[in-house]
Amino acid sequence: MLRNLKNYYRVKNLSEAVKVLKKGKGRIIPLGGATTxxxxxxxxxEGLLELENLGLSYVKDxxxxxxxxxxxxxxxxxxxxxxEKFADGFLKKAALTVGSTLNRNMITVGGNxxxxxxxxxxxxxxxxxxxxxKVIGSKGRRTIKAEEFFSKLPRKILSYDEIITEVEIDKxxxxxxxxxFIKFSxxxxxxxxxxxxxxxxxxxxxxxxxxxxxxxxSPLPQRFEDIEKEYIGxxxxxxxxxxxxxxxxxxxxxxxxxxxxxxYKKEVTKNILKDIxxxx
Amino acid sequence: MKIKVLINKEEKEFEVRVNDVLLDxxxxxxxxxxKCGCREGECGACTVLVDGKPVTSCLYPAVRAEGKxxxxxxxxxxxxxxxxxxxxxxxxxxxxxxxxxxxxxxxxKALLEKNKNPSEEDIKLALDGNLCRCTGYxxxxxxxxxxxxxxxxxxxx
Ligand SMILES: Cc1cc2nc3c(=O)[nH]c(=O)nc-3n(C[C@H](O)[C@H](O)[C@H](O)COP(=O)(O)OP(=O)(O)OC[C@H]3O[C@@H](n4cnc5c(N)ncnc54)[C@H](O)[C@@H]3O)c2cc1C
Ligand code: FES
Ligand code: FES
Numbered sequence: 001m002l003r004n005l006k007n008y009y010r011v012k013n014l015s016e017a018v019k020v021l022k023k024g025k026g027r028i029i030p031l032g033g034a035t036t037x038x039x040x041x042x043x044x045x046e047g048l049l050e051l052e053n054l055g056l057s058y059v060k061d062x063x064x065x066x067x068x069x070x071x072x073x074x075x076x077x078x079x080x081x082x083x084e085k086f087a088d089g090f091l092k093k094a095a096l097t098v099g100s101t102l103n104r105n106m107i108t109v110g111g112n113x114x115x116x117x118x119x120x121x122x123x124x125x126x127x128x129x130x131x132x133x134k135v136i137g138s139k140g141r142r143t144i145k146a147e148e149f150f151s152k153l154p155r156k157i158l159s160y161d162e163i164i165t166e167v168e169i170d171k172x173x174x175x176x177x178x179x180x181f182i183k184f185s186x187x188x189x190x191x192x193x194x195x196x197x198x199x200x201x202x203x204x205x206x207x208x209x210x211x212x213x214x215x216x217x218s219p220l221p222q223r224f225e226d227i228e229k230e231y232i233g234x235x236x237x238x239x240x241x242x243x244x245x246x247x248x249x250x251x252x253x254x255x256x257x258x259x260x261x262x263x264y265k266k267e268v269t270k271n272i273l274k275d276i277x278x279x280x
Numbered sequence: 281m282k283i284k285v286l287i288n289k290e291e292k293e294f295e296v297r298v299n300d301v302l303l304d305x306x307x308x309x310x311x312x313x314x315k316c317g318c319r320e321g322e323c324g325a326c327t328v329l330v331d332g333k334p335v336t337s338c339l340y341p342a343v344r345a346e347g348k349x350x351x352x353x354x355x356x357x358x359x360x361x362x363x364x365x366x367x368x369x370x371x372x373x374x375x376x377x378x379x380x381x382x383x384x385x386x387x388x389k390a391l392l393e394k395n396k397n398p399s400e401e402d403i404k405l406a407l408d409g410n411l412c413r414c415t416g417y418x419x420x421x422x423x424x425x426x427x428x429x430x431x432x433x434x435x436x437x
Pocket of ligand 1: 119
């Protein structure tokens with residue numbers, strides 16, 4: 001419970017919103033889908049800034065780029081035809097792994113990437129997609145590459161008066177790709193133990209494009225660009241798929257948790273990753 | 281502070297604190313059909329519809345409900361889809377202790393509003409956040425299938 005919560009701010013536009021956050025000096029926070037905020041136990045938060053009426057719920061395709069407003073819910077991503085068609089439905093596959101329908105109706109894209117939990121599903125997907133995170137704050141607007149945004153906890157990247165407004169993805173890079181996003185968990189709606197995001201493009205059996213990101217295994221999502229690059233142009237067969245999977249798990253940072261040991265997670269990740277690479 | 285809502289098609293004003301979740305405000309005001317199971321967003325017993333969408337009221341900030349339309353199980357009786365769901369849940373034996381039933385019926389209503397002929401997969405997805413410790417789900421899924429059939433037959437008549 002937020003014991004010292006006193007105020008709820010509804011403002012007309014983003015510049016007023018930023019002023020409210022600036023005045024709050026970290027004691028007023030943006031309200032996304034509320035699925036984390038409502039469970040927080042803190043004495044420090046005194047105000048909530050409502051983001052739902054600021055025009056940040058949308059999925060747009062301008063031909064070159066896909067733009068996702070930060071207040072778009074996970075269910076709205078799932079309902080979007082743009083998302084369904086893009087990159088072999090990659091973001092739809094990722095969105096389907098988030099909690100339950102009831103959770104997905106509330107959780108927002110902005111909240112899912114700001115509140116970077118170990119299990120957050122969208123961050124590994126956005127890493128594979130080279131997404132750009134757009135924010136606005138008292139010093140103006142800026143764009144942060146996913147790679148940088150997820151290199152630390154986002155609260156260390158953003159200032160307290162900054163709001164995530166949009167996630168932008170270049171479409172061109174992902175024409176004709178195949179993709180998969182697998183969550184390994186105890187039940188279908190449980191938090192993932194392992195998340196695996198793969199984008200692959202083949203031409204005459206040879207790898208033309210390969211992107212691999214892992215989530216849930218360590219506090220920050222991980223992408224493996226150096227290993228991906230090694231295999232561009234190579235013919236894909238079972239041996240190569242096994243080799244890629246082996247290299248990835250040997251390089252990945254894996255932390256133990258109560259549900260599974262490091263060794264178990266390594267073995268399962270390797271096998272699922274190999275299967276994905278061979279089957280898509 | 282006060283919030284105005286349209287609840288079960290009736291305009292009402294509720295006194296709320298900024299850190300109240302909708303679940304507590306509704307129960308304080310006599311909507312006991314909204315159950316509290318986990319307060320974690322995990323069980324779905326607290327499901328209500330906000331502007332037609334099923335959400336966990338245990339995580340939904342009450343202040344955010346200002347100006348919105350809320351449906352609880354108490355508002356289902358005179359609803360076309362809701363009343364059919366109530367009938368078929370009884371006919372199919374989809375209710376045992378009944379704790380999950382308000383949430384199950386509200387999530388099913390939201391599904392049938394959107395999808396007139398859902399597949400078994402669609403039903404399972406729509407109800408994946410509503411846990412039932414008694415029935416084993418089979419009868420619940422059958423009840424939703426039967427409701428969608430009944431509603432389609434009624435529309436065709
Ligand atoms: C039962 C349950 C199961 C779940 N399962 C999963 C799962 O499997 N996978 C998964 O990925 N997630 C899952 N989640 C969701 C996840 O744990 C977080 O609760 C969620 O991602 C937070 O998003 P939100 O929109 O609700 O954010 P909020 O709770 O509103 O906010 C979280 C934080 O982000 C900040 N914030 C929100 N929006 C913005 C913005 N636009 N700009 C700047 N800061 C912002 C807030 O100030 C706050 O600090 C689950 C949640 C629940 C309750
Ligand atoms: S009480 Fe809200 S989901 Fe369990
Ligand atoms: S009938 Fe008892 S929990 Fe579902």
